[in-house]
Amino acid sequence: MKKYVVCDIGGSSIKYGLLDEEHHFLDKGKIDTPKSLGELYQALTSIYQHYEDVAGVALSMPGAIDPERGYTYTSGALGYYNNTEFVKELSAYIPVPITIGNDAKCAANAEVGYGALKDVDDAYVIVLGTGIGGCLVMNHKVVPGKHFASGEVSNLITDYHDPKNMKELWAMRCGIYGLLKHVQEALGEEVELSGIEIFDRANNGDEKV
Incomplete structure (x- = not known):
């Protein structure tokens, strides 16, 4: 059975896993998102090399992206892989299909x-994270748009x-920076918290957060 490395590159962390052909996770992990393109390539290569007999790699990432060409026009909140x-x-580092x-x-x-749209023809999807991602679904298909930015709302x-x-x-205003600003105002201090830390505090009963 073939195995695939799958990664979601976010503004603060890369969540990765090893997936089999039947969509079962064989392993999961998370690392901090690098601050430069070279470091990102190194991090993704290390994740790939951590596993054996990988048939392919799939990456979810911010920005206006042409999946067919494998080209990134913009890079969202990361800002370092435009064009x-x-x-x-x-x-050059990972010798399997990407x-x-x-x-x-x-x-x-x-x-x-x-998931939730299996039986839905038309929808709009919003992803809340470091920024805000948006996507149109029409006739049960994702609409990429002429410039690969259809539905974007950031x-x-x-x-x-x-x-x-x-x-x-x-x-x-409504991504992680806006959330942190409101938390700082509620706490009355200039704390630097990640989204995960903010939600951990809230889930653990911090009423101010």
Whole structure:
């Protein structure tokens, strides 16, 4: 049975796993997201080399992405793989087929194929994380869009009085940075917490959080 390395590259961490052909996880793990493209390639290579007899690698990641070409036009909150022949460059380190896709569109494909949208023709999928991902589903298919950015909402302006203020974009107000700002205000201190730490505190009964 073939095995595949699957990774979700987020703003704060890379969640990865080893998956078999029947979609069963054989292993799971998580590492911090690197701060540069070279370090990202190294991290993904290390994850791949951790396992034996891997038939392919699949990556979910932020940005406007052409899955057929393996090209990243933008890189979302990460910002360091704009206009990059991502699959071609990563293939120099990982000698098996590699597939990449926008994270929100990957999430939508998963829901259409195996989850909440199995029996739904038209839908809109929102992914809340470091930023905010969006994806349109029409006629039971994910719509990539002419520029691979159909349904994206991170850059929606939330204050028409100040349209050039990047802090007022929806991703900044309602992604991790906006969440952290509200937590800091509630706690009355400039704490630096990750999304995981914030939710851990809330789940453990921290009423202020």
